[in-house]
Amino acid sequence: NAGVTQTPKFRVLKTGQSMTLLCAQDMNHEYMYWYRQDPGMGLRLIHYSVGEGTTAKGEVPDGYNVSRLKKQNFLLGLESAAPSQTSVYFCASSRPLGSGMDNEQFFGPGTRLTVL
Amino acid sequence: GEDVEQSLFLSVREGDSSVINCTYTDSSSTYLYWYKQEPGAGLQLLTYIFSNMDMKQDQRLTVLLNKKDKHLSLRIADTQTGDSAIYFCAERSNTGFQKLVFGTGTRLLVSP
Numbered sequence: 001n002a003g004v005t006q007t008p009k010f011r012v013l014k015t016g017q018s019m020t021l022l023c024a025q026d027m028n029h030e031y032m033y034w035y036r037q038d039p040g041m042g043l044r045l046i047h048y049s050v051g052e053g054t055t056a057k058g059e060v061p062d063g064y065n066v067s068r069l070k071k072q073n074f075l076l077g078l079e080s081a082a083p084s085q086t087s088v089y090f091c092a093s094s095r096p097l098g099s100g101m102d103n104e105q106f107f108g109p110g111t112r113l114t115v116l
Numbered sequence: 117g118e119d120v121e122q123s124l125f126l127s128v129r130e131g132d133s134s135v136i137n138c139t140y141t142d143s144s145s146t147y148l149y150w151y152k153q154e155p156g157a158g159l160q161l162l163t164y165i166f167s168n169m170d171m172k173q174d175q176r177l178t179v180l181l182n183k184k185d186k187h188l189s190l191r192i193a194d195t196q197t198g199d200s201a202i203y204f205c206a207e208r209s210n211t212g213f214q215k216l217v218f219g220t221g222t223r224l225l226v227s228p
Contacts, residue, residue: 048215059215103147104161106161107160110157
């Protein structure tokens, strides 16, 4: 099992450019999440999905869009990148709430994005 | 709203015990977690504690929960250089989606 994988690992964009970050999981998890990690701020939830075809906004959704067309994939899009979106982006997946005692989230290795 | 706070940095010598502290605000949290992040990697779940427990021990790890003070701690016994990492405390919100709310992370540096 590869677990949770993310592509690309690194990317540099110019302001105004667009890109898509891909997250894939092979654990048949229903729930998937996108976080951003900034120094001194911990992880903040951008968007999440509780199943194929469904998405919802998290804590900091502005400037991002997501899609979950297949259960194993969760895409994060930046339509017009801004320097404030320079961050490390983590994808995670988990079983549904109530299916286990801990609802552990499994994380990908991260994508480091720099917007100039 | 929910808020989770941690000190930013802790330095210990190899073989000593490390204690990482966390405070949270949501008294209705059901689970509290400790995640470890090694350099250049994602977060990995270390351990968790259910809110009706005071303590949980798992090999070198001891988690203490003081619900009255909303204080959570992680003690690592016999700390090794391989324990150097960032440690995140997280609470599971008991409202709505029951998302995880993460602290800012504590960077643990273990010197030989």
